[in-house]
Amino acid sequence: MLDASGQHVHTHAVRVYYEDTDAGGIVYYANYLKYAERARTELLRHHGIENGALMRSDRIAFAVKSCSADYIKPARLDDALEVRTAVTRLGGASLHMHQDICLDSATLVAIDVRLACMDIDSGAPVRLPDVVRDALRQVL
Amino acid sequence: MLDASGQHVHTHAVRVYYEDTDAGGIVYYANYLKYAERARTELLRHHGIENGALMRSDRIAFAVKSCSADYIKPARLDDALEVRTAVTRLGGASLHMHQDICLDSATLVAIDVRLACMDIDSGAPVRLPDVVRDALRQVL
Amino acid sequence: MLDASGQHVHTHAVRVYYEDTDAGGIVYYANYLKYAERARTELLRHHGIENGALMRSDRIAFAVKSCSADYIKPARLDDALEVRTAVTRLGGASLHMHQDICLDSATLVAIDVRLACMDIDSGAPVRLPDVVRDALRQVL
Amino acid sequence: MLDASGQHVHTHAVRVYYEDTDAGGIVYYANYLKYAERARTELLRHHGIENGALMRSDRIAFAVKSCSADYIKPARLDDALEVRTAVTRLGGASLHMHQDICLDSATLVAIDVRLACMDIDSGAPVRLPDVVRDALRQVL
Numbered sequence: 348m349l350d351a352s353g354q355h356v357h358t359h360a361v362r363v364y365y366e367d368t369d370a371g372g373i374v375y376y377a378n379y380l381k382y383a384e385r386a387r388t389e390l391l392r393h394h395g396i397e398n399g400a401l402m403r404s405d406r407i408a409f410a411v412k413s414c415s416a417d418y419i420k421p422a423r424l425d426d427a428l429e430v431r432t433a434v435t436r437l438g439g440a441s442l443h444m445h446q447d448i449c450l451d452s453a454t455l456v457a458i459d460v461r462l463a464c465m466d467i468d469s470g471a472p473v474r475l476p477d478v479v480r481d482a483l484r485q486v487l
Numbered sequence: 488m489l490d491a492s493g494q495h496v497h498t499h500a501v502r503v504y505y506e507d508t509d510a511g512g513i514v515y516y517a518n519y520l521k522y523a524e525r526a527r528t529e530l531l532r533h534h535g536i537e538n539g540a541l542m543r544s545d546r547i548a549f550a551v552k553s554c555s556a557d558y559i560k561p562a563r564l565d566d567a568l569e570v571r572t573a574v575t576r577l578g579g580a581s582l583h584m585h586q587d588i589c590l591d592s593a594t595l596v597a598i599d600v601r602l603a604c605m606d607i608d609s610g611a612p613v614r615l616p617d618v619v620r621d622a623l624r625q626v627l
Numbered sequence: 628m629l630d631a632s633g634q635h636v637h638t639h640a641v642r643v644y645y646e647d648t649d650a651g652g653i654v655y656y657a658n659y660l661k662y663a664e665r666a667r668t669e670l671l672r673h674h675g676i677e678n679g680a681l682m683r684s685d686r687i688a689f690a691v692k693s694c695s696a697d698y699i700k701p702a703r704l705d706d707a708l709e710v711r712t713a714v715t716r717l718g719g720a721s722l723h724m725h726q727d728i729c730l731d732s733a734t735l736v737a738i739d740v741r742l743a744c745m746d747i748d749s750g751a752p753v754r755l756p757d758v759v760r761d762a763l764r765q766v767l
Numbered sequence: 768m769l770d771a772s773g774q775h776v777h778t779h780a781v782r783v784y785y786e787d788t789d790a791g792g793i794v795y796y797a798n799y800l801k802y803a804e805r806a807r808t809e810l811l812r813h814h815g816i817e818n819g820a821l822m823r824s825d826r827i828a829f830a831v832k833s834c835s836a837d838y839i840k841p842a843r844l845d846d847a848l849e850v851r852t853a854v855t856r857l858g859g860a861s862l863h864m865h866q867d868i869c870l871d872s873a874t875l876v877a878i879d880v881r882l883a884c885m886d887i888d889s890g891a892p893v894r895l896p897d898v899v900r901d902a903l904r905q906v907l
Contacts, residue, residue, distance in 0.1 A: 364528055365538065366521045366655055370648035370704045370822070371887065376831040377646065377800035381506045384797070388504055392565075398505065399564040402790070411796040415835035424539040424650045425532075467791065506797065508790035510682070510844045511747065515786055516691040517660035524657070542650070551656040555695035564790045607651065644808055645818065646801045661786045668784055678785065679844040704819040705812075
């Protein structure tokens with residue numbers, strides 16, 4: 348998909364359930380990060396890459412190194428949200444992503460996240476596998 | 488949908504993400520109850536009934552009064568699960584449901600839940616609205 | 628501690644935060660199971676036993692095999708709860724516990740749980756280590 | 768408490784339970800935000816201010832407007848963490864906080880958060896009540 352500025356983005360639909368909300372009647376602020384992680388996972392799965400398989404076969408995983416979120420408007424129970432994900436920088440062993448959590452094309456929460464590919468046994472940085480790099484280039 | 492015994496059931500697909508798992512490498516035991524609640528919500532939504540609207544317009548909500556779960560086999564990261572929901576008893580202001588959380592048609596977790604329809608202001612029991620009753624009868 | 632009937636119980640304090648509540652203004656039904664698991668963990672820690680160490684050194688973990696919960700009254704934001712835990716049956720490789728989640732000595736949620744001690748590599752049942760058995764006997 | 772640089776900070780102890788971890792064996796990245804929110808809540812409670820009471824009596828709540836987190840080292844099951852919270856800017860209707868989530872005085876995750884005091888009915892910004900302002904000044 349192309350967003351308004353012509354950027355290729357991956358989109359993932361998320362529904363808001365009771366589990367996501369809090370006594371303020373809105374989605375709890377940490378839970379948007381769950382939505383963002385689901386969307387990153389589905390972006391890879393769309394290209395045949397699964398986190399569990401990466402962990403078991405390649406002994407690698409993606410670690411979030413930093414993350415920032417702007418909370419513009421709250422999401423509420425039953426909202427049908429869309430997470431739009433683009434890669435903003437693609438390094439050797441790390442990458443930056445921008446993710447908008449949207450309702451009816453208005454951004455409710457804007458997230459920037461930096462991820463590192465690492466060896467799950469040593470914790471050392473690992474070069475992104477080519478198959479992952481190719482998948483991520485589709486939304487760069 | 489009909490299950491193996493000819494019972495009408497509602498089915499809802501759930502994917503297992505990192506957020507659902509724990510350091511044991513499997514889905515954390517409380518999180519299956521989230522899957523079950525999502526499925527109950529989608530059963531109603533399938534018939535045009537939304538929890539948020541019930542709360543705002545009718546001032547009613549479904550409270551879980553009791554719940555039991557048998558953990559047969561664990562679900563794991565990336566599993567594509569299916570929640571199968573049937574109504575096992577339909578009372579005036581309450582109902583019983585059976586829910587199977589399945590992987591490839593094997594039941595991993597079997598859940599029985601009793602729900603009561605209640606006034607969210609007073610907490611008093613409220614007769615199930617006819618539109619809700621009709622929806623639930625489809626899987627009774 | 629002794630409860631009203633003279634039963635030895637382990638008590639664990641839990642505070643209700645926004646993360647635990649939902650748009651209904653009360654604690655989300657699955658989250659009481661988190662409180663119960665924290666209490667079981669602290670019961671063992673009180674006797675010098677840690678889940679992480681059991682997993683790393685002995686390659687064993689406790690799996691919840693079944694669980695039932697009666698929801699009597701809801702807990703709310705800021706409530707200072709107490710979880711009271713007793714062992715109701717102690718087998719070779721499994722045990723039953725009863726846990727009351729209380730506010731001001733009234734039980735809000737009553738939980739019965741059956742746990743099995745298992746080998747985390749094979750999933751096979753494992754006899755409870757003596758140090759665990761001795762700890763659990765204190766609240767039997 | 769004073770931190771190393773002589774800054775007054777509020778400290779709050781957090782234990783890592785299974786519910787907080789994921790299949791990677793470490794605390795799931797969104798869950799550190801729960802720890803941070805618990806610590807902010809306890810900072811206010813230490814001065815006799817409760818979120819629930821603010822909501823019911825004053826019809827106000829604190830909304831997170833933005834949040835950033837640097838993930839330096841992961842926390843693991845059973846870790847006894849400490850959240851250190853300081854106010855870094857105190858405005859009329861909003862404030863900035865810095866929060867370090869520490870293990871044995873090493874910072875694992877560093878969080879900056881901007882909060883706004885708002886009317887829960889209209890969503891409009893509201894001047895911080897004096898009692899809240901006085902509490903926050905203790906760690907400014």
